[in-house]
Amino acid sequence: MSGSAQLRETNFLLILVFAARDVDRYQSSKTGDSQEGNPLLKYLTMKIKATGPITVAEYMREVLTNPLKGYYMHQNMLGEHGDFVTSPEISQIFGELIGIWCINEWISGGKSKSLNLVEFGPGRGSLMDDILRVFSQFQNLLNTCDISIHLVEVSPKLSEIQALNLTGKSTMAKHEDKPSYKTGITKTGLPINWYYNIEDVPSGYTFYIAHEFFDALPIHKLQKIQDKWKEILVDVDPENPQKLRFVLGSGCSLIARTFVQPDENRNHVEVCPEAAVIIQKLVSQLKIYGGAALIADYGHSGDKEDTFRGFRSHQLHNVLLDPGTADLTADVDFNFLKNMTANKVSFLGPITQHEFLRNMGIDFRLKVLMENAKDAATQQHLIASYDVLMNPNKMGKRFHFFSLFPHSRLEQASKLKYPIAGFTKLEMS
Incomplete structure (x- = not known):
C-alpha cells in the first residue's frame, strides 16, 4: 500500500473512533379508519x-402533498406509533455513519473550501441532526470549509419539526423574495435554509443526501395489453360513488x-418522471461543480412489476381507501435511475444497507458504543x-444504497487507491 493510501485509511479510522449515546426518537400521530x-x-x-380519470401520479401527488389535506402536509407520521419508521429514527449510528x-x-x-x-x-x-453532530466533533478538520445546510421539504408541519430539532426554534425567518x-x-x-423545489437549491460543490425520498415520488403505472402499453388510471367506482377504482x-x-x-x-411497469428530472439535475450539478450524491431507498433493478402500496400504522393499507390518511409508496427502479444518468457520471451500487453499513464500520462503531454504555438497558x-x-430479514437487505460521483473521483480512487466510502470493504486490522 502506498504512503498516501495508508494516510487515507488512517484518516478514515480516526474519524470512526468517537463516542456518543444512542437515543430513542419516537413521536407519532394516528388517523381514523x-x-x-x-x-x-x-x-x-x-x-x-x-x-x-386521473393518472396514478396525479393521485399520489394529491394524496401526499395536497396543500389542504395531503398526508405529508399537516402531520408527523414517523415513529413507533405513527405509520412508518426510518433508519435514522431507529438508531443514531445510522446518521453518524452518513456523517x-x-x-x-x-x-x-x-x-x-466550501460545501453545500x-x-x-x-x-x-x-x-x-446526527450528521451535524459528527461534523461538530471534527471542527478542527472542517474549519477551513464554509459549510451550509439546505433542506428540500414541501411539508409545513415537517419543516417546523426539522427547525425545532436542528435549530431549537420551530419558527424561522421567512423570505418572500428569495428561493x-x-x-x-x-x-x-x-446556516440552514428550506426550499420547496430542488431547482432553488444553490449550486456549488455539494453532497446530496436522499433517504427514503425517491419511493414517495409520484409514479405512472403502465400495463401491456396485446403488445401495446396503456396507462392505469384512477376513476370513481360507478357502483359506489364514495369509492375509487383503477381503470385502463x-x-x-x-x-x-x-x-x-x-x-x-x-407486462407491468412503474415509471417516475420526477425521479428522472431530479437525477438529471444532480448529474448536471456534479459534472460542473463536483461533490457526490448518496441515495438510500428500497427498490429493484428493473425486474419488479406492481409495487405500489400504502402504509398506515405500520400495516399495509389499500392505496385507494381513505386518501390522505396513509403513506403511499413504490419501490425505486434503480436501473431506471441509472439509465437517466446517461453515463455522464459514475453510478455506484446499488448495494444492500447491510453491506454499506458494514463497509462503513458499523460493527466497530457498535463496539465503541457498547464499551461506553453506562447500563445494560442502553446496551440492549x-x-x-x-x-x-x-x-x-428486517432492513438489512430491504434497503439499498447507491451513489453518484464525477468520473474523476473514480479515476482518483483507481490511481491512488482511495476507496469510495461505503462501497469498498474497509480493512480494520
Missing part, C-alpha cells in the same frame, strides 16, 4: 367527475412512449437497533 366525511376523497371525486461518509468523501475530494450539504425529504431532521422559504442557524452554528386508459400514453424501453419484457437498545438496521 372511516372514509365518511373525508374531504380529500370528496375533492378527488369531484375532480374526476369534472375532468375524467462519516460525508467527511471521508470531502477529504478524498480534495477538501473543498443538501438533504431531500429530511423527515423530522434526525438524519441531518428559500425560511432560514436559520443550526445548533452547531451553520384508452390509448398508449406519452409516458410509455417516452420512458419504456423497446426491449422491456415486463444498541443491540436491538443494530439488529433492525442489519438483519437481512
Whole structure:
C-alpha cells in the first residue's frame, strides 16, 4: 500500500473512533379508519367527475402533498406509533455513519473550501441532526470549509419539526423574495435554509443526501395489453360513488412512449418522471461543480412489476381507501435511475444497507458504543437497533444504497487507491 493510501485509511479510522449515546426518537400521530366525511376523497371525486380519470401520479401527488389535506402536509407520521419508521429514527449510528461518509468523501475530494450539504425529504431532521453532530466533533478538520445546510421539504408541519430539532426554534425567518422559504442557524452554528423545489437549491460543490425520498415520488403505472402499453388510471367506482377504482386508459400514453424501453419484457411497469428530472439535475450539478450524491431507498433493478402500496400504522393499507390518511409508496427502479444518468457520471451500487453499513464500520462503531454504555438497558437498545438496521430479514437487505460521483473521483480512487466510502470493504486490522 502506498504512503498516501495508508494516510487515507488512517484518516478514515480516526474519524470512526468517537463516542456518543444512542437515543430513542419516537413521536407519532394516528388517523381514523372511516372514509365518511373525508374531504380529500370528496375533492378527488369531484375532480374526476369534472375532468375524467386521473393518472396514478396525479393521485399520489394529491394524496401526499395536497396543500389542504395531503398526508405529508399537516402531520408527523414517523415513529413507533405513527405509520412508518426510518433508519435514522431507529438508531443514531445510522446518521453518524452518513456523517462519516460525508467527511471521508470531502477529504478524498480534495477538501473543498466550501460545501453545500443538501438533504431531500429530511423527515423530522434526525438524519441531518446526527450528521451535524459528527461534523461538530471534527471542527478542527472542517474549519477551513464554509459549510451550509439546505433542506428540500414541501411539508409545513415537517419543516417546523426539522427547525425545532436542528435549530431549537420551530419558527424561522421567512423570505418572500428569495428561493428559500425560511432560514436559520443550526445548533452547531451553520446556516440552514428550506426550499420547496430542488431547482432553488444553490449550486456549488455539494453532497446530496436522499433517504427514503425517491419511493414517495409520484409514479405512472403502465400495463401491456396485446403488445401495446396503456396507462392505469384512477376513476370513481360507478357502483359506489364514495369509492375509487383503477381503470385502463384508452390509448398508449406519452409516458410509455417516452420512458419504456423497446426491449422491456415486463407486462407491468412503474415509471417516475420526477425521479428522472431530479437525477438529471444532480448529474448536471456534479459534472460542473463536483461533490457526490448518496441515495438510500428500497427498490429493484428493473425486474419488479406492481409495487405500489400504502402504509398506515405500520400495516399495509389499500392505496385507494381513505386518501390522505396513509403513506403511499413504490419501490425505486434503480436501473431506471441509472439509465437517466446517461453515463455522464459514475453510478455506484446499488448495494444492500447491510453491506454499506458494514463497509462503513458499523460493527466497530457498535463496539465503541457498547464499551461506553453506562447500563445494560442502553446496551440492549444498541443491540436491538443494530439488529433492525442489519438483519437481512428486517432492513438489512430491504434497503439499498447507491451513489453518484464525477468520473474523476473514480479515476482518483483507481490511481491512488482511495476507496469510495461505503462501497469498498474497509480493512480494520
